[in-house]
Amino acid sequence: MELKFxxxxxIGLVVFSAFIxxxxxxxxxxxxxxxxxxxxxxxxxxxxxxxxxxxEVMAATNEMRTRPKCLIERLETLKSxxxxxxxxxxxxxxxxxxxxxxxxxxxIDFLKNAPTAGALVRxxxxxxxxxxxxxxQAVTGATGHYSDDGRNPFDRMSVYAKVNPAGENxxxxxxxxxxxxxxxxxxxxxxxxxxxxxxxxLMMEGYQxxxxxxGTHPVYGSMCVINYGGTVKPL
Numbered sequence: 001m002e003l004k005f006x007x008x009x010x011i012g013l014v015v016f017s018a019f020i021x022x023x024x025x026x027x028x029x030x031x032x033x034x035x036x037x038x039x040x041x042x043x044x045x046x047x048x049x050x051x052x053x054x055x056e057v058m059a060a061t062n063e064m065r066t067r068p069k070c071l072i073e074r075l076e077t078l079k080s081x082x083x084x085x086x087x088x089x090x091x092x093x094x095x096x097x098x099x100x101x102x103x104x105x106x107x108i109d110f111l112k113n114a115p116t117a118g119a120l121v122r123x124x125x126x127x128x129x130x131x132x133x134x135x136x137q138a139v140t141g142a143t144g145h146y147s148d149d150g151r152n153p154f155d156r157m158s159v160y161a162k163v164n165p166a167g168e169n170x171x172x173x174x175x176x177x178x179x180x181x182x183x184x185x186x187x188x189x190x191x192x193x194x195x196x197x198x199x200x201x202l203m204m205e206g207y208q209x210x211x212x213x214x215g216t217h218p219v220y221g222s223m224c225v226i227n228y229g230g231t232v233k234p235l
Contacts, residue, residue: 038063038070050215053183054214054224056180056183057180057224057226058212059181060184060185061202061210063181066116068111069112071111074185075111081176085099085100089177089178093174098191103190103191107188107189115203117205118205120210121208121210125161125232126160126211126228126232127227128159130168130212131225133145134214134215134224136148138215138217141217141218143220145170161234162231163229164230165204165207165230166227167204168225169225173217173222174221187199187226201226204228207229207230208229209230212225
């Protein structure tokens with residue numbers, strides 16, 4: 001399904017997949033911070049392509065966790081771009097959704113009163129487990145959390161570290177735009193996911209660290225795998 005055309009006969013889909021794993025033992029304590037002024041920092045100038053997108057995913061995740069209201073302005077713009085269930089992206093490509101603007105409006109209401117959570121630190125071992133899955137699906141064109149050999153996200157993380165609790169979000173395709181911030185917004189909107197599992201992962205208090213790997217996907221154009229962890233003990 002191609003996302004790079006702007007007429008109604010070539011409408012792409014954005015696909016999301018969430019996986020949440022909880023283990024035994026005490027979860028790390030969360031930190032609650034006050035909503036502050038919205039961040040203005042941009043990615044370092046030496047980053048480009050998917051490396052820049054990965055940086056933006058981490059920055060936007062922490063923006064949502066620590067300053068949730070800062071996403072509302074972008075969401076209001078997206079809400080105005082719907083024609084029924086069709087969203088017009090920044091580059092004029094079209095995305096067919098299920099819930100349309102209603103899901104965006106619901107997220108706006110959620111963010112107005114959302115509790116904050118502690119910022120996540122990027123972890124190289126979670127980067128590696130996310131990269132393994134991204135590289136595989138960049139070749140196979142598969143979607144979802146299970147590897148071709150049947151491993152789940154926890155299995156992949158366990159190659160590099162003991163992680164508890166743990167979770168994974170995956171986004172395929174573009175929703176609104178092609179920045180890492182748009183990836184996070186798409187996961188938070190969680191169109192056609194009644195339990196909003198991706199939003200739950202994004203805001204999970206027990207998580208302290210995350211890894212991210214973005215790259216190409218032969219069906220949806222692009223994808224990002226985000227692995228989350230509370231305590232992460234390298235092997």
